Structure formats: C-alpha cells, structure tokens
Amino acid sequence: xxxxxxxxxxxxxxxxxxLTGQRVFGVIGFVGTAxxxxxxxxxxxxxxxxxxxxxxxxxxxxxxxxxxFMGYMMSESGIASNLYRMFHVWFGSINGGLALGTIGLMxxxxxxxxxxxAGMAIGATIALPELLRRGYNKVMVxxxxxxxxxxxxxxxxxxxxxxxxxxxxxxxxxxxIAGVLPGLMMAxxxxxxxxxxxxxxxxxxxxxxxxxLAEITWGEKISLLREGLMPLAIFGLMxxxxxxxxxxxxxxxxxxxxxxxxxxxxxxxxxxxxxEASLRNTLSVTCMFLWLILAALCFSAVYxxxxxxxxxxxxxxxxxxxxxxxxxxxxxxxxxxxxxxxxDTAMLVIVAPLYIPLVIKLGFNPIWFGVLYTVTCQIAYIxxxxxxxxxxxxxxxxxxxxxxxxxxxxxxxxxxMVISLIILIIFPQITLWLPELYAxx
Amino acid sequence: xxxxxxxxxxxxxxxxxxxGRFAMYLFFVIGGVLIYATLxxxxxxxxxxxxxxxxxxxxxxxxxxxGAYSMQLNGHVRMDLIYASSSPQKRALTDAITILFVIFYLxxxxxxxxxxxxxxxxxxxxxxxxxxPLLWPIKVIMTFGIFLMLLQTISxxxxxxxxxxxxxxx
Numbered sequence: 001x002x003x004x005x006x007x008x009x010x011x012x013x014x015x016x017x018x019l020t021g022q023r024v025f026g027v028i029g030f031v032g033t034a035x036x037x038x039x040x041x042x043x044x045x046x047x048x049x050x051x052x053x054x055x056x057x058x059x060x061x062x063x064x065x066x067x068x069f070m071g072y073m074m075s076e077s078g079i080a081s082n083l084y085r086m087f088h089v090w091f092g093s094i095n096g097g098l099a100l101g102t103i104g105l106m107x108x109x110x111x112x113x114x115x116x117x118a119g120m121a122i123g124a125t126i127a128l129p130e131l132l133r134r135g136y137n138k139v140m141v142x143x144x145x146x147x148x149x150x151x152x153x154x155x156x157x158x159x160x161x162x163x164x165x166x167x168x169x170x171x172x173x174x175x176x177i178a179g180v181l182p183g184l185m186m187a188x189x190x191x192x193x194x195x196x197x198x199x200x201x202x203x204x205x206x207x208x209x210x211x212x213l214a215e216i217t218w219g220e221k222i223s224l225l226r227e228g229l230m231p232l233a234i235f236g237l238m239x240x241x242x243x244x245x246x247x248x249x250x251x252x253x254x255x256x257x258x259x260x261x262x263x264x265x266x267x268x269x270x271x272x273x274x275x276e277a278s279l280r281n282t283l284s285v286t287c288m289f290l291w292l293i294l295a296a297l298c299f300s301a302v303y304x305x306x307x308x309x310x311x312x313x314x315x316x317x318x319x320x321x322x323x324x325x326x327x328x329x330x331x332x333x334x335x336x337x338x339x340x341x342x343x344d345t346a347m348l349v350i351v352a353p354l355y356i357p358l359v360i361k362l363g364f365n366p367i368w369f370g371v372l373y374t375v376t377c378q379i380a381y382i383x384x385x386x387x388x389x390x391x392x393x394x395x396x397x398x399x400x401x402x403x404x405x406x407x408x409x410x411x412x413x414x415x416x417m418v419i420s421l422i423i424l425i426i427f428p429q430i431t432l433w434l435p436e437l438y439a440x441x
Numbered sequence: 442x443x444x445x446x447x448x449x450x451x452x453x454x455x456x457x458x459x460x461g462r463f464a465m466y467l468f469f470v471i472g473g474v475l476i477y478a479t480l481x482x483x484x485x486x487x488x489x490x491x492x493x494x495x496x497x498x499x500x501x502x503x504x505x506x507x508g509a510y511s512m513q514l515n516g517h518v519r520m521d522l523i524y525a526s527s528s529p530q531k532r533a534l535t536d537a538i539t540i541l542f543v544i545f546y547l548x549x550x551x552x553x554x555x556x557x558x559x560x561x562x563x564x565x566x567x568x569x570x571x572x573x574p575l576l577w578p579i580k581v582i583m584t585f586g587i588f589l590m591l592l593q594t595i596s597x598x599x600x601x602x603x604x605x606x607x608x609x610x611x
Contacts, residue, residue: 017542020535021524023517026543026594033549048546049553052501052583062475062496065468065503247479250493254475283465283507284516290504291517295546343518385522394525403526 003306010035015341024343029295035302051297055290059250060162060172064114065286066253067157070260071118072278074109074231077269080122083108086224089216096198096205099136099144100191102127106148107155107187111235112260114159116381117285119149120389124396132398137204142401143409146389147190150378155183156239157253160377163348164370168356172249174435175370181430182371186420193416234259289345296349312354324362331355332376339380371431372424379417382410442603442610450610453596454513457589461510467503471496491572498579505586509593533604540598547591554584
C-alpha cells in the first residue's frame with residue numbers, strides 16, 4: 001500500500017468521524033493510534049504517549065494558560081465593558097459607531113489575548129446585547145464580533161504563532177512583530193466596510209440620539225479614555241520587557257498575567273468570583289488546546305513515519321511540475337478548505353510539518369508564510385461547517401440570533417479576509433517591514 | 442441503569458471534579474515559578490536553571506489532571522454542524538457509539554504511559570538538561586491524569602447510554 005493512499009485514508013476516516021460530532025481530540029487521537037497499530041503492529045503502542053513528551057518539550061506552550069487567562073480576566077472583571085463604554089461615548093454619534101467601536105474593542109482585547117475565545121466571550125456577552133438593543137442589524141453585528149475576535153490570533157500575543165514558531169523553528173518574536181501591521185490592516189478593512197455600509201444605509205447602525213449624546217459629559221469621556229489606556233499599558237509593559245530582552249517569552253506571559261491581575265486590583269474589579277471564573281475558563285480552554293495538540297502529534301507521527309513529507313514534495317514539485325507561486329497558493333487554499341472541516345490547531349500540527357520544509361526550500365520567507373497561515377486560520381475560524389468562532393457563537397449568542405443569521409453574517413467578512421490575504425501575498429512588505437526594522441536596529 | 446454503574450459514575454465524577462479543581466490552582470504554581478525566576482535573574486542577578494523545566498512539568502500535570510474536569514465542563518470542541526441540530530436523545534446515542542473510539546485511544550495512551558513510567562523507574566531516567574531531574578515522578582502524574590481521563594470517558598459513556606434510553610443519570 002502506498003503512503004499516499006494511507007495518508008488519504010487516514011484523513012477520510014478522520015473527516016467522517018468528525019462529522020459525527022464526537023470530541024475532536026478523541027477522533028484525531030483514535031485515527032492516529034489505530035493507524036499506528038495497524039501499520040506497525042503492537043510495538044507501536046507507546047507512540048501516542050510519546051507525543052505527550054513532545055508537548056512537554058515544547059516549552060513555549062507554557063504561555064498558553066497565561067495568554068488565555070489575560071483575556072478572561074478582562075472579560076470576567078468587567079474591565080472589557082468599561083472599554084466598550086469608552087468606544088460608545090467616543091464613537092456613538094456616527095452611524096455604525098458602536099460596530100466600529102466593537103472592532104476597536106476587539107483590537108484592544110487582542111493585545112491581551114492569545115486565542116480568540118475570550119474575544120468571542122466579550123463580543124457575545126457585552127457587545128452583542130448592547131448592539132441589538134440599539135437596533136443594529138443583527139446579521140451585520142454578529143459578523144463583526146466573529147471577524148473582530150479572530151484578530152486575537154494575529155495581533156500579539158498570539159498562541160497560534162507560538163505554535164507555528166515551534167513547528168517551523170522560527171523566532172516567536174519575529175512572527176509576533178510580523179503580525180502587528182497585517183492585524184491592524186485587517187481591522188481597518190473591517191472598519192471601512194462597516195463605515196461605508198452604515199453610511200449608505202443608516203438603518204443598519206443607528207447613531208445615538210441627541211438626548212443621549214447630551215448626557216455624556218467631557219469628564220466621563222476623559223475618565224473612560226484613561227481606563228481604556230490600561231490594556232495598552234499592560235501590553236506595552238509586557239511587550240517592552242520582551243522586546244528589550246529583560247524577560248523571555250514564557251516569563252513575559254506570566255508577567256502579563258500578573259500585570260492584568262494588578263490592573264484589575266487598581267480598578268477595584270477583582271473579586272474571588274472573578275478570579276474563580278477566570279481560572280476555570282482558563283483550565284477548560286488550555287486542556288482543550290493541549291489535548292488537541294497531544295492527539296494531533298500522534299496523528300502526524302504516523303505519516304511522518306511514512307515519509308509523507310517527501311511524497312508531497314515529489315507530487316507537487318517533480319510530478320506536477322508546478323512553479324513556486326502555484327504551490328504556495330495551492331497550500332493556502334488547502335489550508336482554507338481543510339480549516340473549514342478541521343480544527344485549526346490540529347491542522348497546524350498535522351499539515352504544517354508537511355508544508356514548511358517545502359516553503360523554505362522554494363525560497364519563501366517562513367515568517368511571512370506564518371502570517372499568511374494565521375490569516376487562513378482566521379478564515380477557518382468563521383467558515384462552516386467547523387469554525388471555532390462559529391462554535392462559540394452558537395453557544396454564547398443571545399437567543400434572537402439564529403443559526404441562519406450566524407451563517408449569513410460571515411459572508412462579507414469571509415470575502416474581506418480573503419482580500420486581506422491577497423493583499424498580504426502581493427505586498428510581503430506589509431508583513432516583513434516591522435520584523436526587518438527590528439532586526440536591523 | 443444498574444446501581445453499580447450509577448455509583449461508578451457518581452464517584453468518578455466526584456473524584457475528577459476534586460482533582461480538576463486542584464489542577465486549576467496549579468496555574469498559580471506555574472506563574473509563581475516563572476515570576477520568581479524573572480525576579481531572581483533581573484533583580485538579584487541570579488539566573489535559575491530549573492524554572493522552565495519545572496513549569497513544563499507543572500503544565501503537563503495541569504492539562505492532564507485537569508482534562509477530565511474540562512470534559513465535565515464540556516470544554517472540548519466538537520464539529521457540531523449535524524450534531525447540534527439533532528435531538529438530545531439522538532445526540533446521546535451517537536455519542537455512546539463514537540465515544541468507544543475515544544476510549545480506545547485513551548486505553549492505548551494509558552498503556553503507553555504505564556510502560557514509559559515503568560522504564561523511567563527501573564532505569565532511573567533523568568531529563569537531559571543541566572538541572573537533570575528524575576523523570577519518573579512527572580510520568581507517574583501524567584499517566585495518572587490519563588487514567589482519570591479514561592475513567593471520565595467511561596463515565597460519560599454510561600451517561601450517554603442512559604440518556605439515549607431516556608433515563609438520564611442525575
């Protein structure tokens with residue numbers, strides 16, 4: 001039996017089992033384990049456990065609980081709702097202003113959040129009810145929250161880029177800096193889209209009424225702005241210490257979490273209830289994430305043993321004779337298609353080791369590819385049938401938002417993200433300018 | 442459901458809840474180790490060579506011991522396109538069948554853990570680093586965490602069967 005057939009068979013079995021709705025980590029782990037036992041017999045029964053030692057040795061994974069915790073602390077302590085109020089008073093006077101404010105809020109949350117879960121929690125529980133109450137178009141704002149929170153994996157700190165860095169053996173710092181401008185660019189594209197749509201059709205996002213605007217004092221505006229600076233200050237301190245080499249990556253994440261707790265104490269928002277909820281959510285998300293990686297490592301070890309890396313390279317380069325750009329685009333499209341069905345963390349662990357050696361061999365910049373990969377992940381987050389943000393949205397959205405609304409809401413943002421991806425492919429400078437500036441200092 | 446199964450489910454859930462709550466606080470241990478290492482190096486000028494390794498060990502304990510509790514919290518993602526739109530009873534039925542795959546994976550994972558732990562104890566295996574700690578304690582904890590996850594999955598299996606038959610436990 002050829003290794004191509006086995007690989008294909010494994011993927012097909014996995015997809016089929018995933019469709020049954022069983023927990024993703026269990027399905028992936030089962031297919032990997034069963035394939036190993038089938039191919040190499042009983043002697044390979046230690047293989048699934050050995051993957052746990054690879055998790056152990058990937059020390060940057062220590063950052064995961066901290067970057068997840070920071071996001072939940074913002075959400076549970078209510079600091080995020082004050083931030084939202086800040087955007088409210090500053091942008092409320094224009095049509096669609098609150099939706100624009102939601103994008104702004106998501107960018108701020110992304111500065112403290114390594115995954116998109118906390119952003120989604122904040123968006124669905126704080127921003128959405130307020131937006132709906134004010135008569136915003138529910139399809140548009142559902143999309144805004146999903147697309148906005150996906151920025152959490154592109155704007156540093158990003159856990160997805162940490163994982164990519166480990167697999168591609170690239171410096172995390174360079175990847176994080178590389179994510180900054182593309183992240184801000186995407187936020188701007190979303191904002192322009194919202195502004196133009198609400199400009200053309202003000203009913204989509206009604207502005208605050210005159211009376212309400214009159215109630216907002218300059219004193220409140222200024223004090224809210226001061227509170228809004230806190231996440232930026234925490235981000236600045238944490239990244240500053242990391243950039244100047246005072247703390248390592250892992251230490252920075254712990255320092256960031258500590259600063260967030262201190263910030264909550266200063267704002268008088270820390271209670272045992274807040275702490276307990278943050279810790280519980282952090283445990284739940286971290287376990288989900290690390291068990292997935294554990295299972296995916298077992299899966300990828302199988303076709304690593306089969307030599308699938310060489311097989312793919314032969315197929316694309318020698319057999320089909322594609323030029324580098326075609327191969328790059330095929331890879332990205334396959335990420336988007338696979339990401340629609342597969343969890344993106346599992347996808348990274350499973351597919352990236354196949355692609356990255358080839359990307360480097362073809363002469364592409366692996367930092368740039370990491371950012372392109374992350375954007376495809378963001379697309380995967382919102383594309384059905386499987387997307388993190390879709391999954392979370394279904395669980396957290398207010399009842400008046402139906403499944404159909406959720407699916408319809410992502411259509412424009414899907415295209416905006418694809419456009420962003422194309423811009424980033426055509427202009428690598430957007431991604432690489434900051435890392436090169438930093439490296440050449 | 443027969444009484445022994447009900448008792449099994451109740452005890453497994455209770456034990457895993459307690460262990461999971463304990464694991465939840467390991468977050469502070471990892472954080473404390475890292476903050477201590479940072480302060481020690483930056484303020485006192487004394488680098489600590491065991492901080493990263495120790496936090497890796499604690500992280501492993503954190504996610505393996507906390508795994509079963511996170512399952513109770515329903516924290517593990519599913520591809521729920523079809524799943525979400527079917528009735529609770531139908532969902533429980535599919536789950537009761539497909540969870541056998543998860544049990545199979547966890548059994549093999551657990552056997553691998555036992556064998557690796559045994560090796561580490563017999564040969565006094567040490568980590569290849571400047572601190573060079575013994576590896577068996579962490580392997581025991583990891584294998585124990587996998588065992589608890591296995592028990593939780595079996596407990597979930599029973600609960601799924603009960604729910605599919607229309608007589609949910611609890």
